[in-house]
Amino acid sequence: MRVANGRPITRIPTEAADGCSYTMPLSAGGSRKGGPIMELALDVSKTGSLSVVDVKGEIDVYTAPKLREKLIELVSEGSYNVVVNLEGVDFLDSTGLGVLVGALKRVKAHDGTLKLVCTQEKILKIFKITGLTKVFPIFDSVDSAVASGDKDQ
Amino acid sequence: MPSVGESSVVELEIPPGSAYVAIVRLAIAALARGAGLGEEAVEEFKIALSEACTNAVLVHEESSIHEPVEVRWIEEADRLIVEVSDRGPAPELVKEADQFDSQGFSSRMLMSRVLLSALADGCEFLPRAGGGTVARLVLDRQRPSG
Numbered sequence: 001m002r003v004a005n006g007r008p009i010t011r012i013p014t015e016a017a018d019g020c021s022y023t024m025p026l027s028a029g030g031s032r033k034g035g036p037i038m039e040l041a042l043d044v045s046k047t048g049s050l051s052v053v054d055v056k057g058e059i060d061v062y063t064a065p066k067l068r069e070k071l072i073e074l075v076s077e078g079s080y081n082v083v084v085n086l087e088g089v090d091f092l093d094s095t096g097l098g099v100l101v102g103a104l105k106r107v108k109a110h111d112g113t114l115k116l117v118c119t120q121e122k123i124l125k126i127f128k129i130t131g132l133t134k135v136f137p138i139f140d141s142v143d144s145a146v147a148s149g150d151k152d153q
Numbered sequence: 154m155p156s157v158g159e160s161s162v163v164e165l166e167i168p169p170g171s172a173y174v175a176i177v178r179l180a181i182a183a184l185a186r187g188a189g190l191g192e193e194a195v196e197e198f199k200i201a202l203s204e205a206c207t208n209a210v211l212v213h214e215e216s217s218i219h220e221p222v223e224v225r226w227i228e229e230a231d232r233l234i235v236e237v238s239d240r241g242p243a244p245e246l247v248k249e250a251d252q253f254d255s256q257g258f259s260s261r262m263l264m265s266r267v268l269l270s271a272l273a274d275g276c277e278f279l280p281r282a283g284g285g286t287v288a289r290l291v292l293d294r295q296r297p298s299g
Contacts, residue, residue: 038172038175058175060171060174060175060178060203060207061171061174061203061207061210061211062171062172062174062175091178091199091200091203092200093200093203093204093207093265093268094204094207094261094262094264094265094268095207095261097261097264098260098261098264101258105256105258122193122196122197125197126200126268129267129268129271129272130259130264130267130268131259135258
């Protein structure tokens, strides 16, 4: 970082970030080398024929591939009815939306469902702005998503 | 923070890697809070900023450009401005109708543009001196609530 018209005070190196220290939460968020690593925690549980993916952390261009890989893995294992719980998500942008839309297309190809759980207004707002509230069934709890069975609503 | 005329300016450079977009969000969110922006407005601005940074980082990755992505924060009396500069080729003008796939789903880029225009009070794309694009986001400091 440098302050305009001043001496550079910090410059994030353009090379691999080995030796740099950051106060970001550090954990395995992806397989890419270098740079600060942001955590995205994914926890999958099965409830009947439904797979519930609890997502915790920030979904952005860096962490979205991890979610995409998990959702592709579920579909390839034959889980076509998926609930993605976004209650633990602190941040979501178009890359996260892209992953969810991609997963929706995959489960629909198998006549499956992709339901979301979200009550956070700041996250719901992203779905409203992009018109995706009409595309995704969104529930206020995992229980209500599970109770809706294999139906969309 | 030094002032340039009536403005305060902070510049950041990040490597063109996706991991660094979160760093920019943290830094700009802190600056926005310091400028007195409310938490809801900060959260919205973070998304618009993330969109601009993501687009810049991706254009560098796609074009194998290793130079940094530049982020410039300008704090003025009545508005906050963030400029995100990439050195990639100028974005192709794609018709909105072409941004939908065969199933009617919009592309990530279209969703990104929709979020940018909805969450910033002003958003424009300008040519960068020396090549590339500057995404210029403006936030009025006196935002109508809601």
